[in-house]
Each structure stands twice: as structure tokens, then as C-alpha cells.
Amino acid sequence: MAVLTAIITHLEAPAVRRQLDYLRDLSPASRFVVCHGGSRAAFEELADKDALFIDDPSLRGSARQQSYNAILRAVYEGRVAQDTDIELVYFMEYDHLVLASDFERRLEELAGASPAGLFAKGASRRNDTNWPHFTRYKDDAGINRFFAELSCRDDPWARWGCLGSGMLLRREALAALSAVPDPPRVYLEMFIPTVVYHLGFDVVDVDAVSDLYAGVLPGVESPAQALIDSRATPTDRLCLFHLKQRGPGRSNRKEQLRVLVAAGGNVAPVRHDGNTPCFADLPDHFYASRGTGSSIGGVASGSA
Amino acid sequence: MTTRALAHLRSNLSAVDSEGEWPDPFLPRGLERLVVRLFGRQIRCAECGRELFKGVPFLWRGKLWLFGAYEHVIRVSFVSSEAMEFRHAQLDECPSSERPWVQ
Numbered sequence: 001m002a003v004l005t006a007i008i009t010h011l012e013a014p015a016v017r018r019q020l021d022y023l024r025d026l027s028p029a030s031r032f033v034v035c036h037g038g039s040r041a042a043f044e045e046l047a048d049k050d051a052l053f054i055d056d057p058s059l060r061g062s063a064r065q066q067s068y069n070a071i072l073r074a075v076y077e078g079r080v081a082q083d084t085d086i087e088l089v090y091f092m093e094y095d096h097l098v099l100a101s102d103f104e105r106r107l108e109e110l111a112g113a114s115p116a117g118l119f120a121k122g123a124s125r126r127n128d129t130n131w132p133h134f135t136r137y138k139d140d141a142g143i144n145r146f147f148a149e150l151s152c153r154d155d156p157w158a159r160w161g162c163l164g165s166g167m168l169l170r171r172e173a174l175a176a177l178s179a180v181p182d183p184p185r186v187y188l189e190m191f192i193p194t195v196v197y198h199l200g201f202d203v204v205d206v207d208a209v210s211d212l213y214a215g216v217l218p219g220v221e222s223p224a225q226a227l228i229d230s231r232a233t234p235t236d237r238l239c240l241f242h243l244k245q246r247g248p249g250r251s252n253r254k255e256q257l258r259v260l261v262a263a264g265g266n267v268a269p270v271r272h273d274g275n276t277p278c279f280a281d282l283p284d285h286f287y288a289s290r291g292t293g294s295s296i297g298g299v300a301s302g303s304a
Numbered sequence: 305m306t307t308r309a310l311a312h313l314r315s316n317l318s319a320v321d322s323e324g325e326w327p328d329p330f331l332p333r334g335l336e337r338l339v340v341r342l343f344g345r346q347i348r349c350a351e352c353g354r355e356l357f358k359g360v361p362f363l364w365r366g367k368l369w370l371f372g373a374y375e376h377v378i379r380v381s382f383v384s385s386e387a388m389e390f391r392h393a394q395l396d397e398c399p400s401s402e403r404p405w406v407q
Contacts, residue, residue: 122394129393131377207395207403217397249323 009094010038013045048197076178117201120162151198160193
């Protein structure tokens, strides 16, 4: 069961190169593909055979409007369709830090826990919640019609949500996703799990079947708790991925996913212009990439 | 070690994002916060019993507003003809025997 890891980034070429070098050193046998949503010039300077340019203006605009439709299609058509070995595709954003060299094995174990098409942190049905991405789309007639026409379920009004980084898609689910004709540009954290569900695949919360993301801390107070209250258990578990999720409620939670400062560690997430930190803020001795661009396409406040 | 940890903490605090867009406020944010601070009651998760947030219920023109809920994703449902219950929407905030790592 081969895994392809797709890195969604907008950073300048040197930063992306350092991130790739780090990942290739960490796990030499792994396959990576960069989905570059930044400037064309940065992509061309990168000149890496494992990079795809994603020409989607939604990646360069408001974070609340970001859609991964073009990314999903590019990864499937550009890498997965012709490589029948790939069974799982792991999508991670540029500020999602992989720490363990055996991360693919653990992703495969996760996929073995359920036949689901999508595994994601926080994946759940959101109809009975105050999740802002559910409430802002719930009365959109065009989007409701799209899901009603697409759905093979008995409940075409079901809306799902999940964290945008760290989604593990089974090959069949990605193929079906990328084959959806004329998908509307809807915020990815609502759109992807909802489409996968309505296409007939199960959507599973990673936390329900695995402790893979046990180290991802919810709540803005978490680092303080870890450091001051000696409640360091979650951060001690940061053996696989290094993420930061600072509470899910507000409309821009996804881009608050970031590198977490571990208890006694040497990583500090720092604002990166708008609301998106990145590898640019990591010390050189710790990690590779130090980006220079403020955000995708140089537009502040976006995230990859 | 403590000094170093506090230095990191300060760095983290500087990373706190600005307030995000609030699409449908009933009151100005500052006023709502004041109301919640003065009159807020603990709203607890029906599953784990931990506090979800401090909130103030308010009826207005056919809507039950819950000041203080905006910053938190919560699940809500009627459990009787006149009672609603609230739960964590995120499993990693709601401890259970299956998730002993949840703090």
C-alpha cells in the first residue's frame, strides 16, 4: 500500500526546497509531490520534478474562500492516475511538520482501521453544530442543489467538516473527487469531507480510530498549559506530526493550524504577516524551510 | 529551563491571531464580552461534563441567541420537548476511555 504525500505550499523556491530536502532525508523511500499555489515565478524557480503548479485564484485570496478542487484534480491526474501503486494520498499544508520517519507506516495502519475513503482530524457531521462554515453555506441554494444532485445518500442535506491539513484520502475517493464535474469553489474543510460522504465513501475522524493526532492540541491556551501547568502529556506525544490547532470555532481556524511549540522545545510559531505562520519562522538549526513570501501569491492572510 | 519555556510562551502569545471575521453578531463584540463576563453561566458538555464555554441565553424575535458560543464549535440538540443539550463537536476535546490522551 503505497502512500503519496502532497505538500500544499505557496512559499518561495528556497523554502520549498529545504522542506523537501528535510522530508526526503527523513523518509528517503517516501514519495512527495509539491502543490505550489504561489507565484508562477516561484514555482518555475523551484524546478523540481515532483512539483505541480496550481493555478487557482482561490488559493491567493481570502482564506475563507480557499478551495482545493484544483489541487485534488492536479494530484490525481498528474501523479495518482498513472501510478497504480499509490493507494493512499496524504495532503498536508506547508506548516505541517512531519517528525517521524515511519509516518507512512502509521498512515497505512490508520487506513487499515476502516475502509473509509477519507480520514481527517475532527471529521464529523456538522449539521447540528454552530460551525461557521456550516452556517454560512447552509442557505446557499446553488451549493445545496449541487450536493443534492451529487449525493447518493438518503440525507443529501448532510454537511461534514474536518481539519484541512492532514487529510488521508484513499485512491478511490480521490479519483471520485477529482471526477466531480464543475465543482463549486467552496471552502475546503466543508467541501471535501461533504463531497466524499455524498459520493458514498465513509468519512472517519482520525481521533475516533487512532491516536495518530493525539499530539495536536486544541485551544489557544494549550501551549501555555503545556508549559506552565506541567500538563505536558500532549506535547510529549508529538512524535509523529507537529501540528498546532488553536480551536476550531472561528472562521479562520484552518489557517491557525501551525507548528506547535513543544514543551521545552525550540520551535515558536510566530505570526506571518496576516494570520499564517510558516517555516519562515522556524530556526534554521531546527528545520529546513525559511519562507520569504508573506502568503500565497504575496497576498496577506492566505494560507496554502 | 523555566526561563526558556516562558520565553517560548511569550513568543506564542505574540502568535495569537487577530480577531477573525464575525459575520452575524447580535451585539458589538466588546459589549457581548462584557455581558458574558457579567452574566455568563457555565455551559457544560453533556457527554464529559467539562465546560464548553460561558454563555448567556437571550431570546429575540424567534431566535434563541447564545452569547459566548461563537468562539467554540459545539453540537446542540433537543433531548426533551423543552430541553437542549450541548456537546463538544471535536472528539479531541471530549475525554473518553477510547481517547485517554485527551486532557
